[in-house]
Amino acid sequence: MGHHNMDTILLIEDDKLIRQMLRDTLERKNYIILEAMNGKRSLEILEHHNVNLILLDLTLPDGNGANFIPHIREKTNAPVIIVSGEYCKDQKVKTLNAGADDYIEKPFDPDLLIARINANLRRYKDIKPQSSVTRDRITHIDDQIRIGQWLYDPSRYQIFTQDGTEGELTSSEFILLGTLIQNAGRALKREELCESIRRDSYIPTPRAIDVKITRLRKKIGDNTTPPKIIRTIRGVGYMLSEDAIG
Amino acid sequence: MGHHNMDTILLIEDDKLIRQMLRDTLERKNYIILEAMNGKRSLEILEHHNVNLILLDLTLPDGNGANFIPHIREKTNAPVIIVSGEYCKDQKVKTLNAGADDYIEKPFDPDLLIARINANLRRYKDIKPQSSVTRDRITHIDDQIRIGQWLYDPSRYQIFTQDGTEGELTSSEFILLGTLIQNAGRALKREELCESIRRDSYIPTPRAIDVKITRLRKKIGDNTTPPKIIRTIRGVGYMLSEDAIG
DNA sequence: TTACATTATTTCATTTGTGTTACAATAAAG
DNA sequence: CTTTATTGTAACACAAATGAAATAATGTAA
Secondary structure (H helix, E strand, O other), X not given: OOOOOOOXXXXXXXXXXXXXXXXXXHHHOOOEEEEXXXXXXHHHHHHHOOOOEEEEEOEEOOEEHHHHHHHHHHHOOOOEXXXXXOOOHHHHHHHHHOOOXXXXXXXXXXXXXXXXXXXXXHHHHHHOOOOOOOOOOOOOOOOOEEEOOEEEEOOOOEEEOOOOOEOOOOHHHHHHHHHHHHOOOOOEEHHHHHHHHOEOOEOOOHHHHHHHHHHHHHHHOOOOXXXXXXXXXXXXXXXXXXXXXX | XXXXXXXXXXXXXXXXXXXXXXXXXXXXXXXXXXXXXXXXXXXXXXXXXXXXXXXXXXXXXXXXXXXXXXXXXXXXXXXXXXEEOOOXXXXXXXXXXXXXXXXXXXXXXXXHXXXXXXXXXXXXXXXXXXXXXXXXXXXXXXXXXXXXXXXXEOOOOEEEEOOOOEOOOXXXXXXXXXXHHHOOOOOEEHHHHHHHHOEOOEOOOOHHHHHHHHHHHHHHOOOOOXXXXXXXXXXXXXXXXXXXXX
16 A cells, blocks of 8 residues: 555644644645544544554643643554643653653744654654554354354344254343354454443443353353363454354 | 544545534544545545544545445445435435445534434444454554464464464464564564563563563474574574565 | 673563452343 | 343452573673
8 A cells, every 4th residue: 555654643732723724734745634622532532543643732621731641652652742832941851751752832834843743753663663453344244153053143133053942142242242253263352342242332341351251151152171162362352263153 | 431432434525614514513522533635535544544434525526426435445344424515316326326324415404414423333333343443562464474384363363384283372472473573684672572562561671582582482493593583683682584484 | 712791491479361250230121 | 110131340269471580501702
């Protein structure tokens, strides 16, 4: 995909006009832009997207921007460039110590900003060759599928044995199993599995998946040690064995 | 940490004012917004980011929006909602056939738009388990890669021999190997390797890498003296031999 | 060769990750 | 509303992985 320079920049800036100005400037240089009007939101965005560089305003409605740097660092190592309203040497030192990578004052020359951004991106890439996580396409199950000694029946939201005996999966266990089946032979992280069973406005902790997996294993009879159908991928999550389906 | 509803919406719309209006409306509902002013750029953005839903204007500078649907579908299965300037039944049918999921006309009621968006997101999630972007340091190697006599399989977080025998790498050994593969032919400093496997808030001593390398060499069968696959670069660190991969 | 520096390997206490149960919170059913 | 089923968290036991330290082996320079 040889588009060079398609890096993503997250703008954390409360002033809408400045955001818009920055967006215009940077989009002209072919960057992909994400905007956050405050610190809290920026963290939420980082939870969902890989960004290559962050422009961080110091005066945010929910606190001094510098205070967010540690939280940003928990989520990404992308370079953080501070955009400060007025020059203040103490503050500069303080923010750089806090983990910022560069510091630039308003008003700034657009070309200078671009230059700084490029320099930081270059440095970042030298240290960490890293790109966005790939996302496999997942197909919908519409036919019955054999899973172990069971038949997974999407139309009835339940599993059955050959002789018609009905399983006892709850709906979320059924969905979880479906997700595993759709991705058989691929290790799924707890977070991915969480997504598949989450109810609106509530996301369980990753450990809740362990409990569900335990129950699921028991109900489908995956009782060898270690389990053969739903395998544990230590440090990652779980994977349905390809041998188990058909 | 309930970030529910933190879905990402890609706006494909040439009119800046409408883009801005949509952004305002949707950001108020906590969606993350990406903007593309034309079809070509939208495809580039999709190359880099996972989006949950797409709002597609039909009148774009580089062609009718409907023509982009197949290209969008090559990159994502996220629902596409057409935003049309004027109502035209033929066009509606045509775009829905082309793969759009919903159709809404300008001018539209913001609440209606939100309702349609939510409905489509819900439907999409019923079908596809959605993995949020994760930030772990797992390699982004997409395909299996030969390494020595092994096959490095990112989807299973494990290495395998030609005949399917499974390796015994731990997840961090697997990640370490991935880092070496990504940088094959380049000597990596211990500090760099530390980075790739470090757990949150803990940085091991560089010597810990030696131990991991020893274990890794043993497990991949790199047992010549000196080792040929993972070579020691004295005074620097380690380097994966380019001959070993393919 | 020796003397020194760097890396390899083993050991083992510590840390981390997972399986499981019990229970509380929540949703569903009567 | 009460009862029941489902669900997720907390707690604990256990297993695996990890890395610091000690020791052995190897490379390097003189």
